[in-house]
Amino acid sequence: MSRTVTLVLVDDAGRPLGALPPFEVPDPWWQQVASIVDGARRRYGVDVAVLRLLDADRPHPPGGHVRYLAQLTGAPAGPGAAGGVPLEPATVDLAPHLLRQPWAQVGGPARSVAWAIDELRRLGRPVTAVAQQRTWNLSAIWRLDTPEGPAWLKQLPPFAHQEPTVLTWLATGAGVEAGPVVLAVGEEGRLLLEDVPGEDLYGVGEEARAGIAAAHHSVQLRSVGAVDRLVAAGVPDLRGVALARWVRERLAGHDVSVAAGLLGGLDERVRRLRDCGLPDTLVHGDLHPGNARGGDARRVVIDWADAFVGHPGFDILRLTEGLDAPAAARLVAEWADRWRADVPGCQPHRAVDLLRPVAPLRLAAVYAMFLAGIEPSEHPYHVHDVPAALAQAAAEARR
CATH class of the missing domain: 3.90.1200.10 (Aminoglycoside phosphotransferase (APH), C-terminal lobe)
Incomplete structure (x- = not known):
């Protein structure tokens, strides 16, 4: 099973630009966005940060045709085009919502990644690459590569606030390696974790x-x-x-x-x-x-x-x-x-x-x-x- 994806693009100010033509990604799970980011880059030569789900043609995951809001990153583009790719007209409600998570807002991914890069630099681990992995209402996840190996940025909603507390206790009180190593904890649910090798x-x-x-x-x-x-x-x-x-x-x-x-x-x-x-x-x-x-x-x-x-x-x-x-x-x-x-x-x-x-x-x-x-x-x-x-x-x- 796969997904067909439509990305409705906005610029750094949140202004609507239009939609990329639909394209297929191999993984069906709606919250997985690494293949979406990669597909937009390979197919259309544009870099994006996926912000949130807009709608889908089926009542629940997985699969189907799914629309996302994505922020165009890198060089600015005028309305109707993105990196030379003609955009299709798209109707989308861009009104703010009280329950919208920070990472689902325009500029939210960039702010979170900047925090993680600063924390890793403070630890003597310069970041060589960043890849968005997941975004949905329960978390947003990015992989950050460093010369010492990858680290993971995870951002959580308020109703999952306990994870940093639990991981800290596991590292000090459990007496066994029971969870990922916490590298840093930040505002707005941000959590920087050491990589756990394997599958x-x-x-x-x-x-x-x-x-x-x-x-x-x-x-x-x-x-x-x-x-x-x-x-x-x-x-x-x-x-x-x-x-x-x-x-x-x-x-x-x-x-x-x-x-x-x-x-x-x-x-x-x-x-x-x-x-x-x-x-x-x-x-x-x-x-x-x-x-x-x-x-x-x-x-x-x-x-x-x-x-x-x-x-x-x-x-x-x-x-x-x-x-x-x-x-x-x-x-x-x-x-x-x-x-x-x-x-x-x-x-x-x-x-x-x-x-x-x-x-x-x-x-x-x-x-x-x-x-x-x-x-x-x-x-x-x-x-x-x-x-x-x-x-x-x-x-x-x-x-």
Whole structure:
């Protein structure tokens, strides 16, 4: 599957210039923009910074025909042309929006990259090349090459403010290499990270996931004594009944009828969950294999923007998604054995059974939080996720 892309261009002052002719890019995921920037340069000889999604011909990703707003960089161009390429007329709403992220605004990418270049220069690492990788409502990411290897600029929305705090704690309190090295933290959600060599581990099987789970257990065990400090530093507190309250608040205004029974009994369910005796820990919040990076010798968990303090069972349930039932059961059994060894008398299997419908219910609340914090043009990224997660939660509760 691929995408067809139309770039509506603006100049450095935000004035509309017109649209480049549509072109195809090989990757279908709307937030991935490296191929878009490269395609505009190769096909039309223009350099651009992709700012934000405008619209698409389908209700949700991936694929289809997608329009983006992009800022022309480099030499200025007059209306109707960009680097000698005739532009097509384009209708686009350029009105500001209160929920627009800094990197989605004209000049935003340049300001963020300039900050990162200055920080790397301060560290004695001159930047030799910059490449925009991703932009959407959850993050913007650039790769910055230096003689010492690449660094990564990540910019986050306010509802993901906890990632720098978590990464800093991982570097000092976890006792293991559990996350990317933080090089600098800046304003407007900017975060400069050291490169983690290797590949994102999408699609790996049981053996690799077992290794991720074992290493992650060490992190969670070390975090037990630090949860109050993490909460005080701004990491979301979803311990016990606070989880039920947070879920209901985020889902207010959404149609939750399919999961009404589960929501009605959520306080009692989390009380029973606490009776299982597992301690509250640092939870990654989205521990699928693609959020681990590396190879056979070294794996690092990345993307801690969804982290919170709460029940450790959330992460093992996410990590086992997509496996066949016997493989998932084996990983859960190994997870349970580790917790029973470290916390004698606890009931991990009972806890996981209680948590199975709560995990997708929490995800529905997460997606609802995203929708409440982003501008309407980017709602297609998440609007269908809320009912889908609610339906999954209801199905799990009936089992």
